[in-house]
Amino acid sequence: MSTVLLVGAGRHQRRAILRAQELGHTVVAVDRNPDALGLAVADVAEAVDFTDVAAVVEVGRRHAVEGVLTVSADRAVPVVAAVAAELGLPGIGVETAHLMTHKIAMRRTLADAGVPQPRFAGARDLQSARAALAATGVPAVLKPADSGGQRGVFYVESQDELDAHLHVALAESPTDEAIVESFHDSLELNGIVIARGGEAFPLTLSDRLRPPGVGFGVGWIHVYPASIYGDVLAEAERIAVHAVHALGLRDGIAFPQLLVDDDGSIRVVEVAARIPGGQMADLVRHAVGVDLVEVAVRQALGQEVPDDLVLPRFKQALAIRFLTAQPGPLPTGKVIAVGSLEPVRAATGVVQADTYLQVGETIRPVRLDGDRRGYVIATADTSVEALERAENAARLLEVEVEAA
Numbered sequence: 001m002s003t004v005l006l007v008g009a010g011r012h013q014r015r016a017i018l019r020a021q022e023l024g025h026t027v028v029a030v031d032r033n034p035d036a037l038g039l040a041v042a043d044v045a046e047a048v049d050f051t052d053v054a055a056v057v058e059v060g061r062r063h064a065v066e067g068v069l070t071v072s073a074d075r076a077v078p079v080v081a082a083v084a085a086e087l088g089l090p091g092i093g094v095e096t097a098h099l100m101t102h103k104i105a106m107r108r109t110l111a112d113a114g115v116p117q118p119r120f121a122g123a124r125d126l127q128s129a130r131a132a133l134a135a136t137g138v139p140a141v142l143k144p145a146d147s148g149g150q151r152g153v154f155y156v157e158s159q160d161e162l163d164a165h166l167h168v169a170l171a172e173s174p175t176d177e178a179i180v181e182s183f184h185d186s187l188e189l190n191g192i193v194i195a196r197g198g199e200a201f202p203l204t205l206s207d208r209l210r211p212p213g214v215g216f217g218v219g220w221i222h223v224y225p226a227s228i229y230g231d232v233l234a235e236a237e238r239i240a241v242h243a244v245h246a247l248g249l250r251d252g253i254a255f256p257q258l259l260v261d262d263d264g265s266i267r268v269v270e271v272a273a274r275i276p277g278g279q280m281a282d283l284v285r286h287a288v289g290v291d292l293v294e295v296a297v298r299q300a301l302g303q304e305v306p307d308d309l310v311l312p313r314f315k316q317a318l319a320i321r322f323l324t325a326q327p328g329p330l331p332t333g334k335v336i337a338v339g340s341l342e343p344v345r346a347a348t349g350v351v352q353a354d355t356y357l358q359v360g361e362t363i364r365p366v367r368l369d370g371d372r373r374g375y376v377i378a379t380a381d382t383s384v385e386a387l388e389r390a391e392n393a394a395r396l397l398e399v400e401v402e403a404a
């Protein structure tokens, strides 16, 4: 068996570390936070800030790792690629890692390849941001060029709003760049595309529902299968695969996000080069029986990924309801008591549920990915029924907040 290096070892990486160990591998993990939940279960844990590529390389070399990967953390993707290149390990390449994490570079590449996407322009300061908004028109979306998890993402209806939010968007970007895009009030889809030896295929497509208001970019419900069908579904799959090829991903798991208008026109939001966070790996496992962590570990080690590991074993309708504030199932306010998950887990159709809520924390209206404080996954014969079951089960968690 092999030694693999996990870059980033927070809550969302913890399960991947355990899974890699189950598969017989030794896991070396780095995270800047010495108390990171994943470090506690790794075979070798080092408190290293992964933005320091040289330090991560040093850890990898010292432990003679044979593969390097990340799960969920977009900021770790270029680091993983650089470490792999430096240590001569399999990787997606520094260039592809850049194109798949830097939204302006990505959009330019997709434009060259003829992949449909929102109008866009880059911005570094007030002047270029205003020019960008003039080019895209309103409504628009302002976001950091290279961040994630909906940090610094704003819906913008006027130049005043752009001016007001620009500094936050720029501040969330390690390179002080932002992008302005035309906003499309469309159905959003999440895809999982797997590339092997330069050939990509779509594994799953699911609806990603979002709340109204400031949290407009946060996925608070996932529903599988996606609600599109026929020609539109085929076109969405074709565009997802085209985008992955255009960005140069030859071996890896890609996470395309698409917008689909009522008239069937499709635009790419972005394509990430990693296993997504937010329970997407669970979605894939319950929906089609494929273990993305196993696929990612094999690819990181340069091992072949046979069909029986990546092709759907079945198709199971399901829904994931994240635990978020109203109009989600949770109240807002300071938490004074969190009830048992048992009734949630015992509810009809529920296959998995968890919560990270802690007494003393404040539940805020949904604005960021991080405002999702747990989730419920339910299956059923149809996606509509699965969603109903997940909603019903989510309401069974009793959370008490301080009276306002």
Ligand SMILES: Nc1ncnc2c1ncn2[C@@H]1O[C@H](COP(=O)(O)OP(=O)(O)O)[C@@H](O)[C@H]1O
Pocket: 118, 141, 143, 147, 148, 149, 150, 151, 153, 181, 182, 183, 184, 185, 186, 188, 210, 216, 217, 218, 257, 259, 269, 270
């Ligand atoms: N141009 C757009 N039109 C409509 N919605 C958008 C647009 N850009 C982003 N969004 C919404 O915001 C979310 C986050 O944007 P994204 O570019 O994926 O940034 P992040 O890196 O934070 O995930 C998207 O998943 C989508 O829901």
Ligand SMILES: [Mg+2]
Pocket: 149, 257, 270
């Ligand atoms: Mg995204």
